[in-house]
Every structure is written in C-alpha cells, then in structure tokens.
Amino acid sequence: MPDHDNASRTVTVPTSDHGPVTVWEPDWCTGSDGEHQPGGYRVDITHASRDYEFTASTSRGTPVVLRACFEQRPFAEHPPGHVPFMNVEMDGDWHPHSSNDLRRLSESLTAHADRLRDLADRLDGLTNAFNATRRPTPGAATPRRGRDG
Numbered sequence: 001m002p003d004h005d006n007a008s009r010t011v012t013v014p015t016s017d018h019g020p021v022t023v024w025e026p027d028w029c030t031g032s033d034g035e036h037q038p039g040g041y042r043v044d045i046t047h048a049s050r051d052y053e054f055t056a057s058t059s060r061g062t063p064v065v066l067r068a069c070f071e072q073r074p075f076a077e078h079p080p081g082h083v084p085f086m087n088v089e090m091d092g093d094w095h096p097h098s099s100n101d102l103r104r105l106s107e108s109l110t111a112h113a114d115r116l117r118d119l120a121d122r123l124d125g126l127t128n129a130f131n132a133t134r135r136p137t138p139g140a141a142t143p144r145r146g147r148d149g
Helices: 099-134
Strands: 003-005 010-015 019-024 052-055 064-072 085-090 093-097
Touching: 085 099, 093 099
Parallel strands: none
Antiparallel strands: 003 010, 010 019, 052 064, 064 085, 085 093
C-alpha cells in the first residue's frame, strides 16, 4: 500500500524494480491504489485526477459521451512523458492530449455540433413533408360512410 504524506504532497510507492520510490504528488491526483500500484514497476507510477464526464441529454437518458482526466507519468520513457496531459476516453479507448490537442478536439466537436444542427434542420423538412402527405387536401371529398358506419 502506498504511504501518503499529505503535508509535503509526496507519496512513497513500493516497486518491484526500484524498491520504495518517493515522488511529489500533484494536488489534483486522487492518490488511488490504481495509480500508485504497489509492487509494480517504477515506470508504471501514474498520477491521475478525478474523471470529468461530458454528457448529452437524449430521449433515453443522459449518457457519457466522453470522459477526461489529468494524468502524469513521472517515470515514463515515451511521450507524453513526464509533463501533465489530459487523457480523453472516446469509443472505449484513452487518448493522451496536450493543451493544443484539446483545442483541436474542441474545434472538431464544435464542427460536429454544427453538423448535428444541419441534420436537425433536414429532419424538420422530412417531418414536415411527411405530415403534409398525411393531411387531407382542402376541398377534397371526404369518404362517405355506409349506413352502418
């Protein structure tokens, strides 16, 4: 189990390859055992924040469209490396993002929102056309009922 020292914001994690490793812990880190897995490798030590969930209101509830969290891997040997980044979950997989990557994602989501508005306008046209074919035409003869009807 990791040993937390809240006064100095450090955490000591027992690792299998470097013994106990003490690292500075960012204030946004949740400090869960999932991030500071005892007995793992030093390179696997990860700081992660709580998840930020982005939802959308639908006719069947409010599902999570995407999820994001701050993350840092202080001993990582490959990008995104030692600096904090935003990990974004989409389509069941996590994708590391820099601040510029997040801005590009935001622009992409804005474009998707514009496209959805265009589709809503098209749906209005389709719905109106459908409803127009179901209305009786003014002045058209109304079918007569028989004696029993």
